[in-house]
Amino acid sequence: MSIPARTPGRLSEFVAGLPKAELHVHHVGSASQRIVQELAERHPGTVPSDPDELRKFYEFRDFAHFIEVYLAVVDLLKEPEDIRLLTYEVARDLARQKVRYAELTCTPYTSVLPHEARRGMPIEAYTDAIEEARVAAERDFGVVLRWIYDIPGESGVPAADETLLFALEYPPSALVGFGLGGPEIGVPRPQFQRHFDAARAAGLRSVPHAGETTGPETVWDAIRLLGAERIGHGTTAAQDPVLLEYLAEHRIPLEVCPTSNVATRAVDSLDAHPLRTFRDAGVVVSINSDDPPMFDTDLNTEYEVAADMLDLDERGVADLAVAAVDASFATEHLKSELRAEIDAWTSAFLAERAD
């Protein structure tokens, strides 16, 4: 008897074993409850270490409130050892989900001295901590990590100047990209053009957030002013058919994070999410988790959510995994290896369950 093409249990099993690339996930935003608890015990203060209280702490009123909570967790990273623990444990969590390659968005500005918020460590200590954890994680868990340094937009040009300095003068060896995060409202993009110009001239790839909390004009700015090669979120691009056509034609991928968009109230519900519009317009998309424990999700759940939204069977889900590999900044060698792994898992899974 043949098993129906898609049953929930079967798809979960497929996704859980599927080798994946994660392209849009924040370093601090990946801190699981277990990690936050350990950090909160080390540095008692505003973030609760009790699991129930922590869950309540992670209920967001809106995007601004989300950023407020996010920065409270950033405040727990006081010592290089905190950064090392966070990075290594995040890698463990990624590897458990069969993530083989991840580009983690790090915000050195908020953890490095001199800083207006009093927290901080020297940039060299920050860089050493993430690099040490990366090498150990690749050795211990088989997950390849790369870094994207992002400007926290709400801190404006001073943060952009410092982030650029960190990227150009103190680059960790696994730094591949330059980004821009935080709120979009009241944070004009032109002020960051020269930072992106300089980062790109140094060989870094441009991956700003855009169209998460403001309209399609921010996505246009990201493309025209910041030279975006991928767009973080790009949710509101769906409102502009010309933009959709442009993204499709120029094969500029959108890093889509469905559950995040609902949790931060960027969209009203998954039903209102434009993922299907993107697919129908021929826009390249990758599926990502953004700040998974904060949104009570993980990458495997996001793949299942996307499968549901796009009505995909296993082969369709495998295509999503390949699209993320293609859109990544991994070496060609690693990309071929990952595509082969995806293919091998898919063929074996389908053959075993053919009838």
Ligand SMILES: O=c1[nH]cnc2c1ncn2[C@@H]1O[C@H](CO)[C@@H](O)[C@H]1O
């Ligand atoms: O979904 C998101 N959108 C924008 N920024 C985010 C998101 N998740 C985490 N950050 C982080 O918020 C901080 C403040 O700017 C930055 O560190 C950025 O990486």
